[in-house]
Amino acid sequence: MLRFPRTAAAFAVLLSVAACSGADKAAGPDAASLPDVQFPELSLQTLxxxxxxxxxxxxxxxxxxxAGEEKTLAYLIKQFEEAGLKPGxxxxxxxxxxxxEITAKNATPLSFTGGKAPVTLNYGDDYVAFSYRVQPKTAIKDSDVVFVGYGINAPEKGWNDYAGLDVKGKTVIILVNxxxxxxxxxxxEFNGRAMTYYGRWTYKYEEAARQGAAAALIVHDTEPAAYGWNVVESSNTGTQYLAETKNGGADQTAANGWxxxxxxxxLLASAGQDFDKLRAAAGKKGFKAVALTGVKAAFGFDNQIAKKMSHNVIGVLPGAKRPDEYVLYTAHWDHLGRCTPVNGDDICNGAVDNATGVAGLVTLAQAYKKAPAPDRSVVFLAVTAEESGLLGSQYYADNPVFPLAETVGGVNMDALNPNGPAKDIVVVGRGKSDLDSYLEKIAKAAKVAIVDxxxxxxxxxxxxDHFSFAKHGxxxxxxxxxxxxxxxGKEAGKKAAEDYEKNRYHAPGDEYAAIKNWDGMLADLKLFYAAGRMLASTDAWPNWVKGDEFRAARDKSRPAK
Known part of the structure; x- marks a missing residue:
């Protein structure tokens, strides 16, 4: 469960589809003009x-x-230094x-009264809630309830689930996706099966806040949510992290939840409504929100608040010819800390997600140091608070140490492949940028197929975390x-992916001992090395394709290049 920036400025650039069809191939540089692909020997021991x-x-x-962060920082600095990097x-x-840092405590049951019969939801089992407001208590009392369908306001699509509504002080019930x-x-209309940002739960909370709602509650359904209730519960019942703001989150809803x-x-039946019929109606343009007449919501919790200073870790390998141009490798070092216990174990160790990615940073740094320095500088960036909403990468992107106008591109590593080598690679957002040409050359050299x-x-x-940088072009x-x-084959791959998501993703079971195969991770890393090395060995400046939502930001940062 990941959070995203909730500012209006960020919202303006986020309204886009998540993936492009492979048929919409980007018109990047000709493969013959790109640097040769290099696949180095990598240290399994380090990984x-x-x-x-x-x-x-x-x-x-x-x-x-x-204290876990303190240990992580000290360890990573030592590893970066020993790998031959310089402080970044x-x-x-x-x-x-x-x-x-906000931790909900002493949560009451969520009660809906005023319908045919009262409906009560127990915290954790039936609902979760948290606040983005930096205040000691959250209390939703005697709040009118409105079903707002998918909770979308998309003027460019002529779609507004809040049309004609005043939800100030009310509790809105929202469908996911x-x-x-x-x-x-x-x-x-919304790119079908490929989720758009309108479908993300983060957007739905943002829009509810813009509409003035007191509370926003999303209905969890495993298929459209893409994860089970166990993920919702483990990710939202512990400490939450927010970016510090001047107004302390006063412009946010008092409470958000599932x-x-x-x-x-x-609940809908108690209000005399049929959930399935309303969900079907909500999928059509022109849907009108439905007030649950007479129904009132009430719940609350205390907020344990602390301001904390976290940290990104940055190492750099200076380039040999153009050291003021940069290629980034990113991975998040954080995980969930202590979480919902499973068989008495309350530590979410985050071995695959994302100790493997951070180990990949160190492994790649060693490989770069052993090879001749590339033309451009290579930055190794381990970011904080990805699990809390990409906060570390967003902070770096908003406050870059190395100018983003001089940052060529990058490679993000979030959870390496623990299932063994694959015959193919999956590209998220294929067709969006010139990087497709680089990847095609890499895939051909590695003899793997590219799939959407x-x-x-x-x-x-x-x-x-790549999303934080894409927004900046x-x-x-x-x-x-x-x-x-x-x-x-595919059957084994699908089974392994489903097993991880069900039993280990964002749960105490994501432990080192559960990783049985490291060959797939090394295969991943060789491809990541090749991708970054190619970017660092050319004088090209890849861009987004014309019409892409991130193209304007890139053109603005490099208008004359």
Missing amino acids: QSVTKELSSDAYEGRAPGT NNGKWTQDVPLV DPDWQTPEAKG IQLGKAKE EPTPEKGFYYRS VPFFNFGAGEDLVDG
């Missing part, structure tokens, strides 16, 4: 030892602002990232191993 260390219980799940922030290894999420293809599908149906996202409905384009590679495994 394993760094992953094992960072995911051990001693780091307590690497939550920002904790004007002689310092770290960049300060100011955060606010886009209205056309059940469309098999990536076509339609409710179980069964309880939503019970198998699950564009999950909105992965908005769920990792910097093209980033976003690809990884596919499901067609060398050993077992």
